[in-house]
Amino acid sequence: MLTQFEHFAVAEMLGKPDSPPRANGTLCFGSEWERTSFGIALALAKEGYFEWDDFRDELIASIGKWEGDHPSDHSSWNYYDQFLTALESAVVKTNLLAISEIRELFGVSGQANPQ
Amino acid sequence: MSERFKYREDREAHNAARVRALEALLIKKGIITDRTVDTVLEYFETKMGPFNGAKIVARAWVDPDFKRRLIEDTPKAIAELDLPDGMAGAEGEHMRAVANAPGIHNLIICTLCSCYPWPVLGLPPYWYKDPTFRSRAAREPRAVLAEFGLPISEEVEVKVWDSSAQIRWFVVPERPAGTESLSEMELEALVTPEAMMGVAVAKAA
Numbered sequence: 001m002l003t004q005f006e007h008f009a010v011a012e013m014l015g016k017p018d019s020p021p022r023a024n025g026t027l028c029f030g031s032e033w034e035r036t037s038f039g040i041a042l043a044l045a046k047e048g049y050f051e052w053d054d055f056r057d058e059l060i061a062s063i064g065k066w067e068g069d070h071p072s073d074h075s076s077w078n079y080y081d082q083f084l085t086a087l088e089s090a091v092v093k094t095n096l097l098a099i100s101e102i103r104e105l106f107g108v109s110g111q112a113n114p115q
Numbered sequence: 116m117s118e119r120f121k122y123r124e125d126r127e128a129h130n131a132a133r134v135r136a137l138e139a140l141l142i143k144k145g146i147i148t149d150r151t152v153d154t155v156l157e158y159f160e161t162k163m164g165p166f167n168g169a170k171i172v173a174r175a176w177v178d179p180d181f182k183r184r185l186i187e188d189t190p191k192a193i194a195e196l197d198l199p200d201g202m203a204g205a206e207g208e209h210m211r212a213v214a215n216a217p218g219i220h221n222l223i224i225c226t227l228c229s230c231y232p233w234p235v236l237g238l239p240p241y242w243y244k245d246p247t248f249r250s251r252a253a254r255e256p257r258a259v260l261a262e263f264g265l266p267i268s269e270e271v272e273v274k275v276w277d278s279s280a281q282i283r284w285f286v287v288p289e290r291p292a293g294t295e296s297l298s299e300m301e302l303e304a305l306v307t308p309e310a311m312m313g314v315a316v317a318k319a320a
Contacts, residue, residue: 010238014239014244022240023240025308027156027238033127033135036135039153040134040151042156043154091137091141096141102136102137
């Protein structure tokens with residue numbers, strides 16, 4: 001029934017812990033980096049670089065870790081923070097990119113920190 | 116400026132740089148191109164979404180014959196419109212429209228999000244899959260609609276349609292009063308996903 005990967009991928013998440021924010025019938029991105037993070041992950045899974053379910057496992061784990069670290073104060077919560085962390089982790093685990101490459105490009109101002 | 120806001124700004128800049136680095140590296144390695152993100156998100160942003168439902172409803176408002184055909188054979192009527200492929204086939208082949216009318220208000224619910232009429236309505240809101248919403252909407256639709264800010268008078272019959280793998284329902288809301296001078300395109304802007312689910316009505320802007 002679900003012939004479109006995009007449809008399948010998002011429908012799988014609905015009602016689950018990693019359900020993405022949405023408004024008025026569409027995905028809801030607060031800024032460009034959120035949209036880009038989502039688009040890259042979906043495209044890589046669509047092209048078969050990793051399984052969407054495996055990526056979701058990363059994402060759910062990342063969300064769980066955040067919740068464990070912030071048991072009472074959720075004011076700093078951002079879904080796509082966790083999404084981006086899971087994406088970095090996925091591209092490293094599947095050997096698409098090396099941690100060293102990400103860090104090198106990222107420079108000294110910040111640090112990409114895939115687990 | 117308080118620390119509270121500073122954190123937010125830092126995160127925005129920090130994450131924007133993180134994702135730019137990822138995208139640049141993936142492009143450099145030929146894994147994706149600078150068009151990839153737009154291409155994959157096009158599906159949600161321009162192909163499948165509530166803008167399609169809005170076009171269908173607006174046409175039904177301006178063309179009573181189309182509305183009649185839409186209720187009689189929904190996929191066939193949708194196929195008359197110049198909408199993206201897949202609207203009336205594959206994902207949407209079991210689509211059925213029900214029309215609100217004086218004395219009738221329709222509400223759609225569904226158990227599985229995969230049965231949501233996504234090509235027409237887009238992604239369901241978070242509460243839609245909530246078992247409480249679904250069971251209460253089936254049992255006491257008037258009470259649920261009142262909580263949505265839509266009290267339905269006792270003279271109006273409320274019909275609840277449960278979408279399934281076989282049939283995916285959507286509502287053709289009534290055309291709001293005072294919109295006689297609006298063009299079809301202006302009318303589209305008045306059609307919300309909520310109105311096509313039956314938890315709201317279309318209102319003049």
